Amino acid sequence: MSPPAWLIVAALTGAASAASLTPLTHRLLRDQPTSPGWTSTLPTTLTVVVTAALFAALAWRSPTALVPAAWCLAAVALPLTVLDLAVRRLPDVLVGPAYGAAAFALTATAIHSGLWWPLLRAVVCSAIAGTAMLTLALARAGQLGLGDVKLAALTTLVTGAHSVTAAILALVGAFVAAAIIAVALLITGRVSGRSTRPFGPYLLAGALVTLLAVPL
Secondary structure, rough: OOHHHHHHHHHHHHHHHHHHHHHHHHHHHOOOOOOOHHHHHHHHHHHHHHHHHHHHHHHHHHHHHHHHHHHHHHHHHHHHHHHHHHOOOOOOHHHHHHHHHHHHHHHHHHHHHOOOOHHHHHHHHHHHHHEEEEEEHOOEOOOOOOHHHHHHHHHHHHHHHHHHHHHHHHHHHHHHHHHHHHHHHHHHOOOOOOOOOOOOOHHHHHHHHHHOOOOO
């Protein structure tokens, strides 16, 4: 398949994925007291468009064998971002299947290619990141939740398949970005020192920026 055709297929796959998850996302939003604006036409349309663009960009930037796993992360990135910002939730119904699908994709790639090291590296990175995040969540109750722990395991599974460096950059980048935004909000008086903010969007952004911007 030629590169332009491959990118078109990727974009259409992303759009279809986002559209298929829209009803579930809306139901999860309606289950919680939140602004009805999150389920309006504009956010829904933007989710589909941005997810399609992410799928195409990942297909262009990532090694072909690792694209399916990256797509598993991209498929839930926008729904999870919206849910964490709106209702402070990272539902297992999205994170769990995405993790399972990414693990399956990496396993299938390993079986097909005979190269098992990327899968092993991904699993090890995921396990270490998940353990570290769980330790932080227990040490700083209220700052991080179990949803953040599970999402960190997912993001490092996908980035770890590329390299240990990618997994580290994705996770550290999330904390650095969160710290910068927190300081900016404190300086401008928009939050207090006791305020907590969703961390899921930073984890997702760190992973996706690493996959798209960092040479892998």
